[in-house]
Each structure stands twice: as C-alpha cells, then as structure tokens.
Amino acid sequence: MKTSVHSEIGKLEGVIVHTPGSEVENMTPENAERALYSDILNLSIASKEYAQLKGVLQKVTRVFEVKDLLSVILEKEEVRRQLLNDICTLEKNELSRSLLNTPADVMSKLLIEGVALEKNNLTNYLSNERFWLRPLHNLFFTRDSAMGMNDSMLVGKMANPVRERESMIMDAIFNHHPEIETTVLNPSKPASEIQVHPRSTIEGGDVQIAREDIFVIGTGIRTSTQGIDFIIESIKRTKKEKHHIIVQELPSSPESFIHLDMVFTFLNTHECMVYPPVIFGMSRYRTIHLEIENGRVNKIEEHPNIPAALQKLGMDLEPISCGGHVDAWMQEREQWHSGANFFAFEPGKIIGYQRNNHTLDELNSKGYEILAATDVIDGKISIDDYKKCVVTIAGSELARGGGGARCMTQPIRRAKVNW
Numbered sequence: 001m002k003t004s005v006h007s008e009i010g011k012l013e014g015v016i017v018h019t020p021g022s023e024v025e026n027m028t029p030e031n032a033e034r035a036l037y038s039d040i041l042n043l044s045i046a047s048k049e050y051a052q053l054k055g056v057l058q059k060v061t062r063v064f065e066v067k068d069l070l071s072v073i074l075e076k077e078e079v080r081r082q083l084l085n086d087i088c089t090l091e092k093n094e095l096s097r098s099l100l101n102t103p104a105d106v107m108s109k110l111l112i113e114g115v116a117l118e119k120n121n122l123t124n125y126l127s128n129e130r131f132w133l134r135p136l137h138n139l140f141f142t143r144d145s146a147m148g149m150n151d152s153m154l155v156g157k158m159a160n161p162v163r164e165r166e167s168m169i170m171d172a173i174f175n176h177h178p179e180i181e182t183t184v185l186n187p188s189k190p191a192s193e194i195q196v197h198p199r200s201t202i203e204g205g206d207v208q209i210a211r212e213d214i215f216v217i218g219t220g221i222r223t224s225t226q227g228i229d230f231i232i233e234s235i236k237r238t239k240k241e242k243h244h245i246i247v248q249e250l251p252s253s254p255e256s257f258i259h260l261d262m263v264f265t266f267l268n269t270h271e272c273m274v275y276p277p278v279i280f281g282m283s284r285y286r287t288i289h290l291e292i293e294n295g296r297v298n299k300i301e302e303h304p305n306i307p308a309a310l311q312k313l314g315m316d317l318e319p320i321s322c323g324g325h326v327d328a329w330m331q332e333r334e335q336w337h338s339g340a341n342f343f344a345f346e347p348g349k350i351i352g353y354q355r356n357n358h359t360l361d362e363l364n365s366k367g368y369e370i371l372a373a374t375d376v377i378d379g380k381i382s383i384d385d386y387k388k389c390v391v392t393i394a395g396s397e398l399a400r401g402g403g404g405a406r407c408m409t410q411p412i413r414r415a416k417v418n419w
C-alpha cells in the first residue's frame with residue numbers, strides 16, 4: 001500500500017492501530033504519571049471498548065496492527081539486529097542475546113509489552129524497576145509516533161523518553177515493511193543538509209493536514225517550535241509550490257491540552273470541532289500563519305484563530321463546540337475526556353466517545369446522526385445510509401490513557417477529497 005494522506009477527512013483506505021495489551025496495566029498509581037497516564041487502566045474493560053473502535057474501522061477500511069507489521073520486519077536478521085541495537089542504545093541497556101534470538105512474533109510482543117527485570121544480581125535485586133525493557137504504555141495512541149504528510153510518513157520525535165521506542169518501531173516499519181511504500185522523513189535521521197535543533201520535538205497529535213498545501217500544527221509541551229522549524233526546512237527543500245503552516249500555540253496545562261487534536265479536529269469539508277476557550281478565548285495563545293514558497297518563508301502573520309486563518313486560504317469551516325455552547329463547565333468536563341478528539345473516516349463521518357453527551361447533542365443539532373458502534377459492527381445499521389454521522393464508542397477506561405479516537409488511529413492512506 002502506497003501511503004497518501006492529503007487531508008484529515010478523505011475516505012480512509014488504510015489505518016495503523018494497536019490493540020492494547022498488558023502494557024496498559026503494567027503500572028501503579030505511583031508511576032502512572034511517568035507513563036503519561038492520568039489514571040491507571042483496567043485492561044479487560046479497555047479491551048472491550050477498544051474492540052468497538054477496531055470493529056468500526058474494520059467495517060470501513062483496511063486495518064493494520066503495529067504488532068503484526070513489526071513481526072514481519074523482525075523476520076529479517078539485519079532489521080532485528082539494528083532495531084534492537086538502536087533501542088538498547090537509546091534506553092541504555094546492554095544488548096540482550098536471548099531477546100535477539102527469540103522468534104519474530106515473540107520479540108514483537110516483548111518490544112511492546114516489555115521485558116521483566118531478572119533479579120539475578122545484587123543491583124537488579126535492589127532495583128525498584130520491575131522491567132528491563134519498559135512496556136510501551138502509550139502505543140495504542142498510534143497517532144503520535146508517526147504521521148502521514150501527503151506522500152511521506154513523518155516519524156515523530158517524542159517529547160518524553162517513555163514514548164521514544166514507539167517512533168523507532170514506526171521508522172523501522174516504514175523503511176522495511178514489504179507492503180508499505182512511502183518516503184520516510186525522520187528528524188532523528190535528517191538529510192545531511194538539514195540542521196535539527198536538539199530541542200526539536202514533533203508528535204502526530206499536533207499535526208493536521210487541512211488540505212494538501214495547508215498543515216495546521218499545535219505547539220506546546222509536545223511539539224516544539226524547533227520541531228515545526230524542521231518541518232518548514234523540509235518543505236523548503238522539497239517543495240517549490242506554495243505551502244502554508246498554521247501554528248496554534250497551546251496551553252501547557254492541564255495535561256488534556258497536550259496536543260492540538262484535543263482542542264481542534266476536522267470533521268467535514270466545511271465543519272470542525274473546537275474547544276472554544278482555547279480556540280476562541282481571549283488568550284495569549286497565538287495563531288501564526290507561515291507561507292513557504294520556492295525554498296523560502298515568504299510571510300509570517302498572525303490571525304485571531306485557526307478558522308479565521310483557514311478562511312483566508314479559502315477553507316470556510318463552521319466550528320462546532322465541544323461540550324455544547326451553553327455551559328463552560330460542560331465544555332471543560334467533556335474536553336477533559338477527549339470530547340474534541342474526533343476521527344473522520346470520510347467527510348462528515350466521524351468516530352468519538354459515547355460519554356460526551358453535550359458534544360454529541362451539539363453535533364446532532366448540526367445534522368450528525370448518532371450511531372452506536374455496536375449497532376454498526378453487528379450490521380443493524382449501515383454507515384452508508386447516512387450523509388453525516390458520529391459513530392460512538394464506549395470510553396470509560398480508554399479516556400484515562402489521555403486520548404480519544406483520533407489519538408488511537410494513524411491513517412496511512414486516504415482518498416482525495418472532492419472539495
């Protein structure tokens with residue numbers, strides 16, 4: 001499959017996900033924060049909820065699992081050696097011979113779920129660590145570790161060490177999987193002529209492809225301005241035609257504002273979801289438009305907000321309020337549980353959490369039919385019968401991990417949009 005992501009809403013043709021496994025439970029309240037969770041999760045409940053997301057995706061597109069993709073590339077001796085070596089160097093572990101010799105599918109599982117620390121010497125006996133290789137608690141948020149940008153896959157440069165192995169795995173998959181054809185752009189392995197600032201970080205939750213020539217990117221605690229400068233440099237070097245980057249500054253707290261997609265997502269050709277206090281509130285969080293053409297930045301100017309900046313570029317978007325438009329408390333409560341984090345699998349057809357009632361009522365008042373994922377999966381209703389709909393998934397446990405439907409999906413191919 002050739003990767004191609006020219007929008008946030010084009011009909012989905014391929015998506016990478018990760019079904020959560022034991023890695024989401026392998027933490028205590030004390031280290032949940034280190035794992036970047038707001039709470040600890042119960043896997044058996046999370047699995048049932050996740051099955052709803054995956055079940056809906058399987059109805060509409062081709063779904064790839066990270067674990068399977070990884071198993072395939074680990075069959076190649078030089079790939080497994082290189083990847084394990086890179087991981088051990090990064091995580092300051094000695095290369096494990098026994099891990100290197102495990103079958104590909106077992107190794108894939110271990111690289112995701114972690115390897116327990118053997119209490120076989122004094123240091124290990126006294127260590128407070130439970131794992132020699134830590135579990136990838138956040139892998140089910142596949143959105144963040146790599147992102148489709150037109151015909152390339154940009155590998156994330158994660159802001160927190162606990163997520164760095166995720167982007168290494170994605171880099172290896174995109175470079176070596178026989179079924180995926182793409183150009184990989186990786187700020188950790190830049191082309192020789194591009195300087196990457198040591199403070200560069202980029203996570204997919206912040207990067208949105210509004211249109212082939214317009215990227216909307218959040219900057220805050222996860223994606224640094226230096227990370228966005230890397231994207232600008234790459235565009236300068238590879239594209240002659242005019243491209244636009246709209247940068248949205250984000251608050252650094254609470255943790256529900258980590259990524260742009262927690263406060264702003266595209267829903268349709270003419271509609272977007274917004275968390276009003278951040279997107280429209282009187283604040284010091286600026287919206288900055290950079291225009292790039294013929295290898296240089298032509299223009300940098302500020303706009304009142306993202307929809308206003310997009311309107312100047314010919315994209316007229318009606319904002320729909322997360323939490324409804326009446327009560328600021330409801331907006332705040334529903335944003336906290338990823339109420340603005342929708343995933344579009346076709347223009348006007350989106351997936352989101354069932355729990356955010358006020359947001360769903362607001363969408364319904366704008367013509368979105370509310371469909372239960374279970375009914376879609378069971379074939380009781382067909383998505384094709386609706387022009388606009390929101391398919392709702394259960395999300396009591398999943399939301400505690402800190403993300404929603406957009407965070408849990410990494411589209412690699414979408415059809416072009418008929419604007």
Ligand SMILES: NC(=O)NCCC[C@H](N)C(=O)O
Nearest residue numbers: 036141205259401402403407
């Ligand atoms: N795009 C997103 O907003 N992803 C959610 C990531 C949540 C995860 N616990 C993290 O803090 O990285």
